[in-house]
Amino acid sequence: MSVRTTTLANGMTVITDDMPQLESASLGIWVKAGSRSETEAEHGISHVLEHMAFKGTATRNALEIAEAIENVGGDLNAATSVEHTGYFARVLKEDVPLAGDILADILQNSVFSPTELDREQQVIVQEIGAARDNPDDHVFDLFQEAAYPDQPIGRTILGTVDSVKSFSPDTIRDYMRRNYVGEQMVVCAAGNVDHDALVDTANNRFHDLKADGAPVPQKAHYVGGEQRLMSDHEQAHIVLGFEGRAYNSDGFYAAQILASILGGGMSSRLFQEVREKRGLCYSVYAFHWAFADSGIFGVAASTGEDEVTDLLPVVLDELLKATETITDEEVLRVRNQIRAGLLMSLESPSSRAGQLARQQILWGRPIPLQETVDRINRITADRVKQIARQILDKGNVSLAGIGPVARLPDYDVIASRLKS
Secondary structure: OOOEEEEOOOEEEEEEEEEOOOOOOEEEEEEEEOOOOHHHHHHHHHHHHHHHHHOOOOOOOOOOHHHHHHHOOEEEEEEOEEEEEEEEEEEHHHHHHHHHHHHHHHHHHHHHHHHHHHHHHHHHHHHHHHHHHHHHHHHHHHHHHHHHOOOOHHHHOOOOHHHHHOOOOOHHHHHHHHHHHHHHHEEEEEOOOOOOHHHHHHHHHHHOOOOOOOOOOOOHOOOOOOOOEEOOOEEEEEEEEEOOOOOOOHHHHHHHHHHHHHHOOOOOOHHHHHHHHHOOOOOOEEEEEOOOOOOEEEEEEEHHHHHHHHHHHHHHHHHHHHHHHHHHHHHHHHHHHHHHHHHOOOOOOOHHHHHHHHHHHHHHHOOOHHHHHHHHOOOOHHHHHHHHHHHHHHOOEEEEEEEOOOOOOOHHHHHHHHHH
16 A cells, blocks of 8 residues: 655645555545634534535535435545544545545535525534433533533534524634635545546645635643533433543553553453443443543443442542553553554555544644554553553543432542542
């Protein structure tokens, strides 16, 4: 496989990973703008824009966009995250020019029809309602808000009913003009794709794109706190977390490995102790979310009302044990899991394209696989124990719970247990 990178005059980066043995290709345009790029009045607009991009351009209406790609057996999709938004297509190799044309069209020529916007606002209002009805999703919204209160990075990606209904076509255009600039955008493709042809498409279709000037998002300030929501759900959904590490920090990979050792699968410490040995919950796992300038390390679990009281003390004990008892064997197992995951991802053009685009946005260049493997292989058990101590020693617990959580230990009790 051969990765090629070209930077256009407008600052846009074009990356391809040629996989000539394939009959298909995945390509997309990723933008370094997500929910944390929004002002308070724009809460949710990144996600609304993602929806509206497919609702009609100067030359294609919404149905014609869908038919153009589906008539050749391809598909279009998009996703919004805290820091990025992506628009992508998967097609046969001969239809890459068509997919590139459609993606450029929706990001350059969308008309944002008031009629389509009104219809899509109603759809997103329903999506917000569905997310709130799903405690698995809603508890993480509360958790993010507890970790980063009163900050763009702590707000939900979907927005609120009121904020979504407030947007006009001009509001969306203003947000897009401000954030969708060349140096913030990456065109990336993997599969059977011609790099030079994709560069020509990007040059031709984005030649008038403003090169720079996007505002820098507000710096993240992890605070910690709690959000509890009593409800009549049968299960209590609980997320406990601490400040993690940013993508570019020295402790990023160690925190990733720590999360996997504690709760990354059926052999993980939390799964074995909390579920298998004690039967305190159906679901438990650990995670590490990294952002450009911050991160969150956490544990999520779902349990019954009667088990709520016992669950967190056991989780806290396992977290504290990790500061002293992580073994070389555990680190080696997780390193092998990560390496296997990286290698498997290379076999999927969609995964590969997304991986390369994110690397360009986060680190300013595609990262060779061996470089990533070497970084991971340098992580020792002592380093993982050290990062565990650093994460827990800072305190500043973030806690969110939804459901029958009346028996959930008090926030101060949890914080004092960690300090002791």
